[in-house]
């Protein structure tokens with residue numbers, strides 16, 4: 001079992017908070033994963049929902065459950081940050097010991113950390129809005145939605161039918177679900193799909209030296225924005241971790257491949273975003289490309305994870321999301337970031 005802990009620093013409101021994701025293939029552990037994600041999100045993003053359904057797999061009909069948390073269900077637009085929480089099934093030993101630390105325990109942990117860190121800032125933005133102090137009304141109409149997909153992995157070989165069970169179900173459901181109680185002034189009929197401003201998917205992350213490419217030209221600006229967040233954090237020395245000579249402002253390398261080094265933009269990697277692409281949703285796919293060497297092997301366990309890398313991802317996601325949603329961290333928050341810790345353990 002691989003457990004990823006995201007532990008916040010001393011300035012934290014709830015110092016005992018930990019995000020734990022346990023990975024394994026047994027039903028009981030699947031239940032535990034869902035429970036831990038849901039329990040963590042419930043007091044933060046209050047509107048958590050389970051989206052359960054059945055689908056036919058090569059091993060018969062199986063039950064799946066996506067987990068969705070929405071800060072403000074009445075908001076007219078949503079930015080979705082997502083990852084899958086299932087681990088790939090292998091029928092026989094020793095492959096059935098596969099855990100999937102980068103695929104996708106670590107990305108799930110990043111999202112839980114983000115929810116916990118940004119929740120007070122989202123509340124403060126809402127208060128500014130109610131007090132008439134929010135300048136950018138357009139941005140203020142966008143809320144944060146986190147989606148944890150079940151059934152991303154194929155049970156056997158990846159095919160259109162044997163893969164991304166949760167994403168296919170949710171995209172189809174949202175396409176046929178009219179929006180209710182929306183604050184939007186746009187005439188109906190709108191569906192839940194129409195509410196998605198951007199869909200951002202994280203996968204195969206947490207190991208050292210990932211290479212992230214821009215996959216879609218219409219979200220190239222969003223790719224540049226997340227790369228810019230990383231650059232500014234590096235320049236301000238936030239990537240120095242323990243060894244002051246490592247990842248200093250002058251000595252670091254980006255996770256993001258500059259777009260002028262890519263001849264063609266392509267969205268060719270199949271993942272949970274595909275059903276949403278087909279419905280015209282704008283996508284940012286944050287995935288290591290080429291795939292990590294540990295991909296779908298027993299080596300994708302805790303030993304594949306790199307603490308400074310995961311710490312960097314947490315910082316990047318916080319800054320990127322704050323800027324996207326026009327959240328204003330208090331000055332003390334900057335100091336808090338310096339105190340952040342991130343650790344993982346095997347149990």
Ligand SMILES: [Zn+2]
Pocket residue numbers: 088103153296
């Ligand atoms: Zn996988």
